[in-house]
Amino acid sequence: MSFRRMLRMLSWLFGFAAGVTAVIVAFFARRMVAPARQPLWTSPAEMGMTFENVQFPAQDGVRLSGWFIPAPRDGGRAGATIILAHDWTWNRLGDAAADLLANLSGATPVELLRLAHALHFEGYHILMFDQRNHGESAAHPPVTFGQAEANDLQGALAYLHTRPEVDKARVGVIGFSMGANAVLYSLPLTDDIGAAIAVQPMTMATYAQGYARDLLGAAGGLVLPLIESTYAAFSGVRLDALQPSFAAAGGGGTPVLFVQCKADPWGSMEDVNRLRSATPEGQGPLYVDGNHRYQGYQYLIENPRIAVAFFEQYIG
Numbered sequence: 001m002s003f004r005r006m007l008r009m010l011s012w013l014f015g016f017a018a019g020v021t022a023v024i025v026a027f028f029a030r031r032m033v034a035p036a037r038q039p040l041w042t043s044p045a046e047m048g049m050t051f052e053n054v055q056f057p058a059q060d061g062v063r064l065s066g067w068f069i070p071a072p073r074d075g076g077r078a079g080a081t082i083i084l085a086h087d088w089t090w091n092r093l094g095d096a097a098a099d100l101l102a103n104l105s106g107a108t109p110v111e112l113l114r115l116a117h118a119l120h121f122e123g124y125h126i127l128m129f130d131q132r133n134h135g136e137s138a139a140h141p142p143v144t145f146g147q148a149e150a151n152d153l154q155g156a157l158a159y160l161h162t163r164p165e166v167d168k169a170r171v172g173v174i175g176f177s178m179g180a181n182a183v184l185y186s187l188p189l190t191d192d193i194g195a196a197i198a199v200q201p202m203t204m205a206t207y208a209q210g211y212a213r214d215l216l217g218a219a220g221g222l223v224l225p226l227i228e229s230t231y232a233a234f235s236g237v238r239l240d241a242l243q244p245s246f247a248a249a250g251g252g253g254t255p256v257l258f259v260q261c262k263a264d265p266w267g268s269m270e271d272v273n274r275l276r277s278a279t280p281e282g283q284g285p286l287y288v289d290g291n292h293r294y295q296g297y298q299y300l301i302e303n304p305r306i307a308v309a310f311f312e313q314y315i316g
Contacts, residue, residue, distance in 0.1 A: 024216070024223055029230035034133055034141040035089045038096055044069050047117045058132065058155035060148075065136040066092055066129025066156075069120055070165060077123035079167030080315050082307075083156050084112055084128045085179030087297070088143060091135030092128040097294075105215055108294045111301060115174070118304035124311070125166060129156055131179070142235030145204045145242055146181020150189065153182045157192045170194055170315040174307060176297055177202060181244045184275065188250030195314035197307055199259045200296045201275050202267045204242040210266040245278040257310050258285040261296030 044051040044067060051067045058064055071077055086092060087110075094110035095102075116126045130137040131152045140148075153173065160166045173196040175183040180201035186193065208228065212220030232238050248256075256279050260272040269287060276282035286306070288299045300307050308316075 021223060021226070025226045025230055028227045029234065031089070032143060032227070032231045033234050034139065035143065036099075037134060038089070038091050038093075040091060040093055040135065041096055042093065042113065043067070044113065044116070047113060049117065049120055054127075054129075054159070056129075056155055056159035059151040059158070062132045062140045062151065062155075063138040064129050064132065064152055064155055066127060068163070069116060069126040069128070071120065071123050071125045077125075077316055078170075079125070079165060080123070080170040080311070081125040081127065081160055081166045081172070082119050082311065083153070083160075083171065083173045084116060084126065085149075085153055085156075085173060085175040085182055086112065086131065086134070087177035087179055088145060089134070090176075092130050095297075106292055106294070108292075108298070110176075110294065110297050112176075115301045115304055115307070119307065122304075122308050122316075124316075125163075127156055127160060131182070142231075142237060143178075144235070144237055145178050145207075146183075146185050146201075146244055147237075147242055149178060149182040150185035150247075153179075153186045154190060157190060161192075168192065172196060172311045172315050174300065175199065175201070183256070184244040184248040184251070184279070186247075187252065187254055187256070187279070188247055191252065191254075193254050195255045195257075195311055197257045197259065197300065197310060198275075199300060200261065200264065200267055200293065201244060201258070201272065203244065203271050203275070205240045206271045207267055208239055210264075210268065214265040245275050248275060248279040248282070251279050251281065253281055255281045255283060255314055257283045259288060259296060259299060260285045261288045261290045261293055261299075263291040264293045264296055265291070266293045 051069045054068050094112035097107040097109045131149050132140045176199045180198035183196045212224040258276040288296045
């Protein structure tokens with residue numbers, strides 16, 4: 001092979017690698033700033049629950065859409081209400097896990113409506129809503145993995161205050177990942193959360209490292225700084241500046257139960273334990289057996305009595 005031909009081949013290979021890298025960086029940065037939306041695939045009526053389509057503003061005015069599911073008349077909880085706060089790229093129903101990335105990452109469907117049904121059966125009012133940039137709620141990029149989304153949770157709490165059937169002193173929240181972070185960011189801002197369950201909250205820089213390593217292997221460590229820089233350039237937010245533990249430290253007297261999968265390749269028990277330690281009334285973590293993050297999400301759905309017993313103690 002001639003030297004010139006070898007140079008052309010190396011140049012072609014370098015260009016191909018650079019092109020693939022650029023596509024990966026653009027895809028993930030775009031997904032972080034404003035993810036593609038999952039459409040709603042069912043409704044509470046399919047599980048025999050009456051509901052209202054509702055809209056309300058986030059604390060900073062962003063329009064949010066959701067469902068209010070009133071408790072059965074004979075429920076006996078006297079106004080106790082649970083808010084469900086979903087994760088990044090999901091919607092109020094959870095995650096359909098139906099795209100190519102879900103197949104590559106091993107994600108499995110998460111049906112939050114099953115958890116809502118179990119809590120409804122126990123006599124709770126339920127509020128399910130789409131966070132900003134997700135589902136049917138308004139666009140307001142960038143996604144900040146709980147920091148700005150805390151405004152959505154504050155708006156949900158304010159909306160519940162307008163409903164006469166809701167006891168304002170008996171409101172609980174279950175947050176999943178980004179939704180759990182929104183809970184932690186909200187703790188110093190309100191006394192209206194009677195109790196909360198934080199399912200796999202995360203320090204975003206730690207999560208990004210695990211996610212990139214699991215999905216891209218050794219190349220993840222090379223590509224991640226480019227993704228982080230691109231996200232920061234478009235959003236004005238640095239991942240390492242997103243520190244829910246700082247907010248959680250001002251959480252006051254709100255009891256928060258932490259849940260984390262033991263062998264989660266994207267998050268870590270150490271990170272969640274640090275978040276729990278920073279939360280004044282943090283409990284757990286409740287460690288879930290499994291080797292994938294989605295097994296941690298599924299735990300409460302498969303074992304709703306854990307949530308029922310926790311909320312009975314504090315708001316039920």
